[in-house]
Amino acid sequence: xxxxxxxxxxxxxxxxxxxxxxxxxxxxxxxxxxxxxxxxxxxxxxxxxxxxxxxxxxxxxxxxxxxxxxxxxxxxxxxxxxxxxxxxxxxxxxxxxxxxxxxxxxxxxxxxxxxxxxxxxxxxxxxxxxxxxxxxxxxxxxxxxxxxxxxxxxxxxxxxx
Amino acid sequence: xxxxxxxxxxxxxxxxxxxxxxxxxxxxxxxxxxxxxxxxxxxxxxxxxxxxxxxxxxxxxxxxxxxxxxxxxxxxxxxxxxxxxxxxxxxxxxxxxxxxxxxxxxxxxxxxxxxxxxxxxxxxxxxxxxxxxxxxxxxxxxxxxxxxxxxxxxxxxxxxxxxxxxxxxxxxxxxxxxxxxxxxxxxxxxxxxxxxxxxxxxxxxxxxxxxxxxxxxxxxxxxxxxxxxxxxxxxxxxxxxxxxxxxxxxxxxxxxxxxxxxxxxxxxxxxxxxxxxxxxxxxxxxxxxxxxxxxxxxxxxxxxxxxxxxxxxxxxxxxxxxxxxxxxxxxxxxxxxxxxxxxxxxxxxxxxxxxxxxxxxxxxxxxxxxxxxxxxxxxxxxxxxxxxxxxxxxxxxxxxxxxxxxxxxxxxxxxxxxxxxxxxxxxxxxxxxxxxxxxxxxxxxxxxxxxxxxxxxxxxxxxxxxxxxxxxxxxxxxxxxxxxxxxxxxxxxxxxxxxxxxxxxxxxxxxxxxxxxxxxxxxxxxxxxxxxxxxxxxxxxxxxxxxxxxxxxxxxxxxxxxxxxxxxxxxxxxxxxxxxxxxxxxxxxxxxxxxxxxxxxxxxxxxxxxxxxxxxxxxxx
Numbered sequence: 001x002x003x004x005x006x007x008x009x010x011x012x013x014x015x016x017x018x019x020x021x022x023x024x025x026x027x028x029x030x031x032x033x034x035x036x037x038x039x040x041x042x043x044x045x046x047x048x049x050x051x052x053x054x055x056x057x058x059x060x061x062x063x064x065x066x067x068x069x070x071x072x073x074x075x076x077x078x079x080x081x082x083x084x085x086x087x088x089x090x091x092x093x094x095x096x097x098x099x100x101x102x103x104x105x106x107x108x109x110x111x112x113x114x115x116x117x118x119x120x121x122x123x124x125x126x127x128x129x130x131x132x133x134x135x136x137x138x139x140x141x142x143x144x145x146x147x148x149x150x151x152x153x154x155x156x157x158x159x160x161x
Numbered sequence: 162x163x164x165x166x167x168x169x170x171x172x173x174x175x176x177x178x179x180x181x182x183x184x185x186x187x188x189x190x191x192x193x194x195x196x197x198x199x200x201x202x203x204x205x206x207x208x209x210x211x212x213x214x215x216x217x218x219x220x221x222x223x224x225x226x227x228x229x230x231x232x233x234x235x236x237x238x239x240x241x242x243x244x245x246x247x248x249x250x251x252x253x254x255x256x257x258x259x260x261x262x263x264x265x266x267x268x269x270x271x272x273x274x275x276x277x278x279x280x281x282x283x284x285x286x287x288x289x290x291x292x293x294x295x296x297x298x299x300x301x302x303x304x305x306x307x308x309x310x311x312x313x314x315x316x317x318x319x320x321x322x323x324x325x326x327x328x329x330x331x332x333x334x335x336x337x338x339x340x341x342x343x344x345x346x347x348x349x350x351x352x353x354x355x356x357x358x359x360x361x362x363x364x365x366x367x368x369x370x371x372x373x374x375x376x377x378x379x380x381x382x383x384x385x386x387x388x389x390x391x392x393x394x395x396x397x398x399x400x401x402x403x404x405x406x407x408x409x410x411x412x413x414x415x416x417x418x419x420x421x422x423x424x425x426x427x428x429x430x431x432x433x434x435x436x437x438x439x440x441x442x443x444x445x446x447x448x449x450x451x452x453x454x455x456x457x458x459x460x461x462x463x464x465x466x467x468x469x470x471x472x473x474x475x476x477x478x479x480x481x482x483x484x485x486x487x488x489x490x491x492x493x494x495x496x497x498x499x500x501x502x503x504x505x506x507x508x509x510x511x512x513x514x515x516x517x518x519x520x521x522x523x524x525x526x527x528x529x530x531x532x533x534x535x536x537x538x539x540x541x542x543x544x545x546x547x548x549x550x551x552x553x554x555x556x557x558x559x560x561x562x563x564x565x566x567x568x569x570x571x572x573x574x575x576x577x578x579x580x581x582x583x584x585x586x587x588x589x590x591x592x593x594x595x596x597x598x599x600x601x602x603x604x605x606x607x608x609x610x611x612x613x614x615x616x617x618x619x620x621x622x623x624x625x626x627x628x629x630x631x632x633x634x635x636x637x638x639x640x641x642x643x644x645x646x647x648x649x650x651x652x653x654x655x656x657x658x659x660x661x662x663x664x665x666x667x668x669x670x671x672x673x674x675x676x677x678x679x680x681x682x683x684x685x686x687x688x689x690x691x692x693x694x695x696x697x698x699x700x701x702x703x704x705x706x707x708x709x710x711x712x713x714x715x716x717x718x719x720x721x722x723x724x725x726x727x728x729x730x731x732x733x734x735x736x737x738x739x740x741x742x743x744x745x746x747x748x749x750x751x752x753x754x755x756x757x758x759x760x761x762x763x764x765x766x767x768x769x770x771x772x773x774x775x776x777x778x779x780x781x782x
Contacts, residue, residue, distance in 0.1 A: 024498060025460070025480035032422065032461055059481075066482040066639075067463030069422055085384035086579070086615045087541035089629055123464065125423055126387035127213045128541035129247030129548055140213035 012037050013045065017052035026053055027063055031070055040071045068123075076111045076118030078156050080104075083133045085124025092145075093132040097121060099146045100134075103153055117156070170442025172450050173328045176319060183320040187237075190256040190309075199237035201278055204254040204308060207240035208394040209387070209426055210548075215266070216251035222267050226274050236278060242307040242395015246295055248547035254308065255283070263289040291567055295546055298564050300527065302535045303351075303388075303511040304551045307395030312430050315437040318398040324443055326517035327402050330409055331451040339410040339517070340366060346516045346524045347533030351388075352378055352469075352506030352611050353584065354686065355532075355599040358513075361503055364493035366411040368501035373413035375404050376497060376504040378474060379420035379427070382466040383582030384633065386613030388537040389507035391549050393420070393427035396511065397434035401457060403513035405444065408455040411503055416457040419474050422464065431459060466583075466637035470685045471496075471504050473639065484641040485685035506611065508537055528554035532598035542579075542615040543569050555596040558588055562616060573618040577701070581610025583630045583637075584690035586697025587623070606697040608690070622719035623702040624709055628656045630694035638688070645688030648679040652695060660720040664710040672699065718780050721765050725781045728769075730755045732777040739769035739778060 016033045020026040030053065034045055041064050050057040064070045082088075082097045101107060104117050111118040127133045130142025134152075141152060171179070188196025190204075205211075205220050223238045244252050249263035253273070260283050262273060269287055276282045301307075310317035318324075330339055344359030365373060377400060381389040393400065404416040420428055435457055438444040446454045460478050467473045468483040475497040477483035496502025512534060516524045528534050532554040538561065541547045545567035552561060558578055562568065569575055577587040586607035588595060595601050599609050617626065631653045640646045652675050658664045676692030683689045699706060708714045715723045728739070728748075733755050740748040740756060747763045750756030758769070770778040 025478050027480035028463055028477065029461065032463065055480075062482055063480070067465050069462075069464035086582070086613065086629070087385045087547070089384075090542045090615065090617065090621060090626075123382065123423065123466070124384040124386070126209050126381075126390050127247075128385055128387060128539060129210045129250060130213055131541065131547075133213070142213055 009037050010048075013048060014052070017049065021053065027055060027060065028067075031060075031064055035070060040074050042072075073109075074111060074115070074118075076116055078117050078136050079120070080117055081120050081122040081125075081135045083123075083125050083127070083131070083135075084121045085126075085128065085131075087124070087128035088132040091131040095146050096132050096134060096144055096149065099149045100153075103149060117153070168442075168450070170445065170447055170450050173332060176324055176328060176441075176443075176449070179316060180319050180323075180325070183316040187317060187320060190237075190239075192257045200235050202237045202239055202256040203278070204239045204241045204256060206242070206244050206250060206252045206308065207426075208243040208307075208391055209424070210243065210247035211250035211252055212426065214250040214264075216253075218267055219251055219253060219265060219270055222270055223274075226270075230279070232278075239311045240313070241310065242312050243304075243391040243549055244308040245299075245304070245391075245549040245551075246289070246291065246546060247549065248545070249289060249291065258283070259292070261289045261292045262287045263291075291546055294567060295548075295550075295565055298556065298560055299551050300535050300553050301551050302515055302527070303392060303399075303508050303537055304395065304549065305515070306399065307391060307549075310396070312395050312397055313433050315398060315434065315441060318396070322514070322518050323398055324402055326514035327405055327443065328449060329517055330406050331449055331453055336366060336410045336412065339406060342516060342521055343410070343513065345521045347528075347531075348509065348512055348516060348524070349532065349599060350505060351508035351512075351536065351609075353581070353608065355609055358505055358509055361493060361505070362407060362410050364491070365413075365501045365503045368494060370501050372415075372498070372500045373411055374497045374500055374502040375407045375411070375413045375416040376475065376478070376502055377404055377416065377418040377510055378469065378471070378504055378506040379418055379424075380462045380469045380474060381421060381424075381507070381611060382469045382637075383584075383611050383613045385539060385541050385615050386582060386611050387539045388549065388612045390421075390424050390427050391539075392507050392511050392537075393424070393431055397427075397431045398438065399511045399514055400431075400507055401434055401438050401444065403510035404457060405448065405453075405455045406513055406517065407503055407505070407510070409453055411501070413503070414454045414456070416455065417460055417478055417497065418457060419460050419462060419468070419478055422461040428459065428461065435459070465639070466633075467639040467685070467687060470687050473685070474504065475502065482639070484639045485687075487684060508612070529596065529598045531600055536597070536609065536612060538612045538614040540566055540614045540616065543573065543618040543621070544616040545570055552597070554598045557594050557596055559593045561597070561614070562593070566616070569616065569618050573620065576617050576619050576621055577623065579607075579615040579617065579626065579694070580613065581608040581690075581693070582613050583633050584608060584687060584693055585610045585613075586693045587617075587626075587701060589701040606693070606700055608693070620717055620719070622660075622715050622717035623698040623705050624656065624660055624715070625717075625719045627695045627698045628653070628660055631656055631691075634687075634691040638691075642682070642684040642688060644679045644682035645684070645691060648675055648683075649688075649691050651675060652679075652692065656695065659706065659709050660715070661722045662709065662713040662720070666707075666710055669699070669706055669710065724765050725760060726758055726763060726765065726767070726770055727779050727781050728756050728758060729777045729779055732775055734775050734777070736774065738772050738774065742768050742772045744768065 020030050046060045050060045133142045186198035190202040253262045253265045340363045348358045349355040444456050465483050468477045470485050473483040473485040492502045535551050537551045577589045579587045634649045635653050638645045655668050747759045
């Protein structure tokens with residue numbers, strides 16, 4: 001099953017590279033699409049992109065590591081992002097982040113051992129009216145206090161079970 | 162097969178006919194007597210803020226209710242852009258009559274549907290009390306269509322003078338006339354620096370080159386700023402139309418919008434809008450049949466703050482690490498793909514069609530002598546009406562905070578407002594009557610910036626805020642030039658020391674010295690302005706820095722290592738709840754002895770204070 005998936009993903013990547021080959025400045029759009037396919041940017045994917053677009057691997061790696069949206073490590077099934085924009089910060093997002101670190105026992109940028117949760121601090125998502133805000137995948141949780149965190153995580157834990 | 166080849170554009174006459182038709186269809190919404198569309202328009206905010214607070218569910222429910230009652234002919238449900246009052250989302254406005262319902266939940270919706278929509282009796286209980294104060298001092302130019310139209314429907318944009326400016330430009334004006342109009346309007350860049358837009362266009366127009374580009378900077382990176390996102394979510398066609406006008410003025414045929422990937426709704430609406438514009442031939446090879454060619458491509462950013470800087474943005478579109486390059490040459494000479502390029506931000510573009518349609522004199526009548534027009538601010542932080550406001554230049558900070566913003570929650574004291582994000586500075590309480598324009602803000606040591614305005618009250622520590630912005634700068638520095646890469650890091654180390662109570666008076670001098678060196682030595686505008694938050698807080702709140710350094714105290718009670726939790730002997734009932742809850746066993750006492758906190762063991766988590774039933778534990782800064 002896994003290998004079939006792998007083959008399917010590789011095929012999708014090859015198509016993306018083919019479509020973007022002649023576009024000026026194609027590297028960043030291709031990296032975006034590759035990350036959408038694989039969930040992150042593994043080394044062999046970056047190599048394939050390098051070959052496909054005729055760019056040195058060093059450049060692909062350089063660009064992938066420059067931009068914070070690109071991840072070279074696997075993310076959790078539930079991706080938690082804590083907004084650290086000014087409005088959220090002023091309203092206590094640092095406390096929220098600490099609480100999450102404590103609950104999940106991981107640091108920012110890490111993924112729990114069971115692969116369920118990954119934790120990141122992100123730049124302003126613009127939902128400043130709801131500050132402080134976190135997102136779990138595409139779901140937004142606003143006007144939070146530390147006390148809300150356990151309930152949110154419990155909800156996703158239960159979803160898995 | 163017909164002999165005549167099908168045209169792939171609409172003519173100006175057709176667009177104008179469409180405008181009449183479309184306006185008639187939505188006439189009830191704006192109180193026109195003679196209309197042929199729905200009688201009631203329910204406008205539901207579909208931008209990021211309200212979507213996050215649940216407007217999607219409201220839309221689903223409304224559609225269900227409408228289908229159940231078979232009111233499709235009578236009622237129109239419209240998903241709009243941002244109304245501005247984000248703190249009170251989700252927002253539903255019923256037209257005609259401007260009935261604004263705030264914090265609407267699905268149950269409220271039943272009542273609104275039964276009483277107001279079907280019964281014609283507005284639900285007073287749910288109508289916003291803040292609507293008048295919030296809107297009365299605003300003037301909406303760039304946001305004119307936000308909350309008024311469905312941004313995914315080009316016909317509604319056309320209804321309100323949409324693409325009329327482009328029609329006028331292509332039929333009545335030479336490129337030089339367009340440039341003159343923008344120059345005379347006094348429109349200055351809304352992204353930060355405030356460079357006159359017309360002068361920029363003129364510089365690019367003068368270059369001899371077959372290929373030129375128009376770029377739109379939608380990489381809104383300042384934390385706490387969401388003006389550009391709201392414009393793109395609420396009125397994407399205004400930006401598309403303006404870019405085409407700019408293309409005509411400078412002789413460019415291709416445009417790029419560089420937009421943050423963190424703004425999925427804005428990206429989607431912009432995509433839809435571009436496709437619709439192409440379908441009507443408002444983008445493409447022969448726009449409005451006038452022989453002018455222009456098209457737009459979207460490029461997604463990937464989370465690098467520095468790409469909001471002009472040269473870095475273009476280098477990023479070219480597919481590289483977004484590192485700024487030295488200037489000159491300016492982008493108008495050698496920009497994207499080394500061709501002459503005009504780069505303006507979203508809000509700047511959004512003003513352009515109105516300037517053409519309503520005229521330079523109209524635009525000149527708004528604002529101050531050197532800052533014409535309006536400015537959109539995203540107001541957040543310690544303020545009641547968090548949201549998006551558009552004010553004429555020259556409005557005072559007091560009016561924004563107290564009249565439009567509804568004051569500070571809990572009647573706390575206003576301490577300062579931060580403008581311009583990590584490149585800007587703060588305006589202290591005693592300068593609250595300063596009229597806001599480019600030059601007054603610069604003279605105060607802040608800057609207009611892109612429009613983030615963060616309100617801070619007495620519980621905000623200014624040293625901590627300066628540290629927050631420095632952390633941001635250090636994290637986002639691209640690393641190309643040493644003054645920014647190393648200098649801001651050293652500044653952060655010093656300021657961290659100060660917030661930990663380990664600073665010395667010499668540290669303050671060193672901060673100033675480093676700031677000056679970075680301002681003079683950094684390669685790009687972002688690096689040069691990185692010390693601003695420190696300098697401006699030091700200028701207006703030196704006493705707070707001194708309190709941290711000399712007295713080892715944080716007056717606002719924010720800097721944790723200087724914080725002490727203390728149990729008030731008199732009111733302590735010796736119940737022992739605090740000691741039971743302390744995670745590190747730092748509290749001791751008994752029925753006989755008052756409880757005390759061992760400051761050496763205390764980790765300042767604050768659990769004791771939140772658990773004490775008698776409010777006997779105090780935070781002592």
